[in-house]
Amino acid sequence: MALTRRHAGQSLLAALAALVCTPLTRLSSVRLQAQDQAPRRREFRIAVRNYSFTPDHLEVAQDDVVRLELRGEDQPHGFAIDEYRISKRVLPGQEAEFEFRADRAGTFAFYCGLTADPNCRTMRGTLVVRPR
Numbered sequence: 486m487a488l489t490r491r492h493a494g495q496s497l498l499a500a501l502a503a504l505v506c507t508p509l510t511r512l513s514s515v516r517l518q519a520q521d522q523a524p525r526r527r528e529f530r531i532a533v534r535n536y537s538f539t540p541d542h543l544e545v546a547q548d549d550v551v552r553l554e555l556r557g558e559d560q561p562h563g564f565a566i567d568e569y570r571i572s573k574r575v576l577p578g579q580e581a582e583f584e585f586r587a588d589r590a591g592t593f594a595f596y597c598g599l600t601a602d603p604n605c606r607t608m609r610g611t612l613v614v615r616p617r
């Protein structure tokens with residue numbers, strides 16, 4: 486009787502282990518993949534002053550929703566990314582905020598497109614969108 490009960494107990498444990506452990510392992514790897522692939526929201530604050538963008542290097546994953554807050558600090562500037570058809574004005578003492586979905590992978594230049602001040606041509610930065 487005692488032997489049967491112990492045997493039944495072991496079988497029950499084995500069955501529980503098979504039921505609980507295996508699906509959990511699979512579930513957690515599925516969840517990890519989902520986290521890895523789910524579009525995220527990314528926010529960057531960029532100071533625009535002295536003919537430069539700070540930071541001047543942004544890195545996101547493809548399909549992330551990217552929110553940029555540009556803070557103008559000295560004179561009027563612009564912020565443009567041709568491939569994403571983004572062209573914004575950044576005025577001194579003001580913030581320009583906007584969002585876009587980074588649906589194209591690659592490395593893209595951003596720059597100030599104002600032509601009145603020749604120094605604006607030196608204003609450059611890079612957006613890297615890693616492919617999913």
Ligand SMILES: [Cu+2]
Pocket residue numbers: 536561562563597598599604605608
């Ligand atoms: Cu400028």
